[in-house]
Every structure is written in structure tokens, then in C-alpha cells.
Amino acid sequence: MASTPDVDGALLDGALRVTAEVREGEYGAKVAAVEPGGAEFIPLVERHGTPLNLLWTWTSPNLEFATVFLGVLAVAAFGQSFPAAVVAIVLGTAAGSVSHGVLSARGPELGVAQMIVGRVPFGFSGNALPAGLNAVVAGIGWFAVNSVSGAFALNALFGVPKLGSLVIVVVAQVTIAFLGHNFIHSFERWVFPLLGIVFVVACLTIAARSHPGALTANPTSNPVGAFLLTVGTSFGYAAGWNPYAADYTRYLAPEVSKKLTGRYAGLGVFVSCTVLEIAGALSVSLSDDPVGQPTAAFTSSLPGWLAKLTLFAIAIGAISANAINVYSGAMSFLALGIRIPLRLARAIVAAAFSVLGFGLAWNGLSDAGHKYEAFLLVIAYWVGPWLAVMFVDQWLRRGHRVDGFLFDRSHNPFAGWVAMLVGMVVSIWLFSHQEDYVGPIAKGNPAWGDVTFEIGFVIAAVLYIVLFRLQRDRTDEVLVVPGRR
Numbered sequence: 001m002a003s004t005p006d007v008d009g010a011l012l013d014g015a016l017r018v019t020a021e022v023r024e025g026e027y028g029a030k031v032a033a034v035e036p037g038g039a040e041f042i043p044l045v046e047r048h049g050t051p052l053n054l055l056w057t058w059t060s061p062n063l064e065f066a067t068v069f070l071g072v073l074a075v076a077a078f079g080q081s082f083p084a085a086v087v088a089i090v091l092g093t094a095a096g097s098v099s100h101g102v103l104s105a106r107g108p109e110l111g112v113a114q115m116i117v118g119r120v121p122f123g124f125s126g127n128a129l130p131a132g133l134n135a136v137v138a139g140i141g142w143f144a145v146n147s148v149s150g151a152f153a154l155n156a157l158f159g160v161p162k163l164g165s166l167v168i169v170v171v172a173q174v175t176i177a178f179l180g181h182n183f184i185h186s187f188e189r190w191v192f193p194l195l196g197i198v199f200v201v202a203c204l205t206i207a208a209r210s211h212p213g214a215l216t217a218n219p220t221s222n223p224v225g226a227f228l229l230t231v232g233t234s235f236g237y238a239a240g241w242n243p244y245a246a247d248y249t250r251y252l253a254p255e256v257s258k259k260l261t262g263r264y265a266g267l268g269v270f271v272s273c274t275v276l277e278i279a280g281a282l283s284v285s286l287s288d289d290p291v292g293q294p295t296a297a298f299t300s301s302l303p304g305w306l307a308k309l310t311l312f313a314i315a316i317g318a319i320s321a322n323a324i325n326v327y328s329g330a331m332s333f334l335a336l337g338i339r340i341p342l343r344l345a346r347a348i349v350a351a352a353f354s355v356l357g358f359g360l361a362w363n364g365l366s367d368a369g370h371k372y373e374a375f376l377l378v379i380a381y382w383v384g385p386w387l388a389v390m391f392v393d394q395w396l397r398r399g400h401r402v403d404g405f406l407f408d409r410s411h412n413p414f415a416g417w418v419a420m421l422v423g424m425v426v427s428i429w430l431f432s433h434q435e436d437y438v439g440p441i442a443k444g445n446p447a448w449g450d451v452t453f454e455i456g457f458v459i460a461a462v463l464y465i466v467l468f469r470l471q472r473d474r475t476d477e478v479l480v481v482p483g484r485r
Helices: 053-061 063-075 082-104 127-156 164-178 182-208 223-239 241-248 258-286 294-299 304-333 343-361 368-396 415-431 440-444 452-471
Strands: 009-012 013-021 479-484
Touching: 013 223, 053 182, 053 241, 053 258, 053 304, 063 082, 063 127, 063 223, 063 258, 063 294, 063 304, 082 241, 082 258, 082 452, 127 164, 127 241, 127 304, 127 368, 127 415, 164 182, 164 304, 182 241, 182 304, 223 258, 223 368, 223 452, 241 304, 241 368, 258 368, 294 304, 368 415, 368 452, 415 440, 415 452
Parallel strands: 013 479
Antiparallel strands: 009 013
16 A cells, blocks of 8 residues: 555555545535535535435436437438437437446445546546546536527527527526535426426427328438447437536435435436437427427427427526536536635636636537537547546446545556547547548448447556556555545
């Protein structure tokens, strides 16, 4: 257990003594209060909630048009038949939902945000790679995607100019994220009945009026390539929540059931994404321009009263999703280890991200369809290798304590970030297959479609196993002492 301790650790009786950063302030189960602190360990006296809460926390954010539009793309843009699109959607979403459940289950035990957990395999400094990527993707990228869909809905419903609609959506979602963990959980529970009822009725209506038999494969599209592209984008959408997983389970008590925690978190993502994406695919048979005017196309076949309710639900769903994106984007930024000596560090960072996300969302008001497709693939490109490192490390360290690594600045192994980086670079360079870039292997084998995230996962997993053995990293921590920062 040799180590070079720094300000966060000291050698005691031959063992490493690590001081954990513990969140200060009284918060508990308060809802109408700003969550204190940043990305520190949640003390046991502050733990509360049940795994069941995760069902609506992860269902509500997906009851929005960005989810529906993925199903539209599978048929209208990728050229799949309806049955093939359904199978691809189920496979991709299932993979992202299972991984989400597995990651969520570690939150109660470790009591820290997901990107802090990443310090175990990536090290304190190396964790900057995934945490930095997620801060940008969550706090800015997803913020823009969902803000655009919400703005389109308000524009279609009330005739408010798109820019004005965007401002309304942004202010609402940033306010929720600023208040923090407890308010987000409560908000998702409050809107769950509204979003659930409206979208169920809308989806059933579209299913009854649609013509699935007319949704045949585009003869100009390669069926295998289109299938794999849909698997990749649907995985990217579901797995896009993975880097946030423990953020919303870290307040649960350590003794809660891991199985129930993972099951409810994964189920919330899987059911909501699968149902709405399939409904989106069906809606293509009811519109002449499903990609060019996506929101209006989805609601045009609905009765007037239901169309208005659906547009309203789309706007609320966008706010529901982005409250989580802004919050977790801020948590990822704080996981970089940058010391911000403010009691409201998390809230202030969340507000700052909204300014950057607003600019990108404004730009995304035009040509939203193609930008969204590329964005989903980019998410899958980096999340695949990141998940490989996280899961392989969890398996290799099974039976060992790992909490001592979470705030140890001297813990800087190379295996995690090297495996992830190599997996990303090699898979994107050779196998990427989208409008902006086509890799040499993908170009020579167009029938494969886009298999970047699958290849990246395998490369990162194999490489991490090898490098983990070579780096001779500590695998156990014996003494973790809580401290205040």
C-alpha cells in the first residue's frame, strides 16, 4: 500500500489515511432550499429517500420531444422499416438502461456524484478526461438540444417568437437546477402524472391512426448500416444519462437495496425512451415533413385539444430533462477538483453553464435534425469507452474498498484515461460513419454502418485489463476519515 500522501492523506501505522471531503451545511429532505456545497461526500445524517423515487426521476426527463424525434430519425432519416426500427430501438435503449442501473446502484454505498466515482479507475487528475467531456456534453450540449425542443413547442402552442420561447424555457430549467437535488427529485415527481397521462394518450392516438405497414425500408439505404446507426443513437440517448447516475442516488442511505436502486433507475429510462421512440417512428406515416417540422409533424395528427396538451407537455418535458442536465453538468465540472471556496459552488456553476448552453441552443434553432443525429453519435463515441473502464475496474476491484481513492489527490493511475482515450481515438478514426466524418474502415465497409461505440468499448475494456495489471495500482483502502473542506 505504498503511497505518496498529499494534503488529503497521511501515512498512519503503515496504512494510508485519507481524509474525505464532506459536504457542509444542513439540507436533509428540504425542498424549498438551495442545496449547499458542491461534489463532496454526503454525510449519513443527511441521507434520505427511497429507490422508488428514481422511477419518476428517470421517467419524466425522457417524456419530451427529443426522445420522440429519435424514433422519427430511425425511419425518416436512416431509412429503416418500422419493425427493424423497433428492434434497434429496444436493443440500444436496453443497453443504455442496464448500464444506467448498474452505475446508479453504487451511489448509496459511496455517497458521491457519478464523476467523483470515476476517480477510482481514472485517478484524481486523469478523471479530468471524462468529467470534462461530461461537463460540456451535459451542461452545454444536452442543455441546447432540449432547450430547442421546448422552444419549438412553445412557439407552436402560443405563437411566441422562437427566441422568446427559448428564454422562457431556459429561465425555468436553470431555476430548478439552481435549487438542487431535492427540488429536482420533487419536480420530476410533480410533473410525472401530467407528462405520463398526456404522452400515453398521444402515443395511443398516434398508434391507432398510423400506418406501420407503409413504413418500409428506403431502398437507397443499407439495412444493416441503418440498423446499427439506430442502435448507436438510441444507446447514445439512453446512455447519455449514465454519467449522471449516482448524482441522484448518493443521498440514499447505504443500506437501501442495490437491486431496487438499479432496477428503478434503469426501468425509468428504458420504458420512457422505448415507448416514445416507437411512437415517433409511427408518427412518420402521418406527416409529409417529419424531419423539417418535427414538433408540428408529431402533433398534426392529434385532435386539437390533445395537440395543445402535447405541445405543453413537450415544453415541460424539456424543462424536466434540462434541470437534470444543468445540475449534473455542474457536478461534473466540480469533479475536476477545482477548488471553489463557496457554500453554493454547485448552484453558481449551474447558473454559469446556462449562459453557455443558451448560446448553443440559439444556434441550434436552425437545422435541428442533422445536428441532433450527430450529437447523439458523439455521446455514444465517448460514453462507450468510459463505460468499459468503469465496469472492468468495478469487476477487477470486487471485494475491495475503493472509497479511499475518491478524494486522494495522490491517486493518479494511468490505465483508465489511457484506455479510454485510445478506445475513443482508434474507434472514431477508423469506424465513425456520419455526415461530418467517415473513417477509412467505415468507408470501405459501408454495410457495417456506425459501430464506433461498440468497437471503442471493446478496445478500452481489453486495454484497461492489461494496463491495470501493469500499473500495479493499489486495490484497497483501509482507513477513510471524514473531514470538512
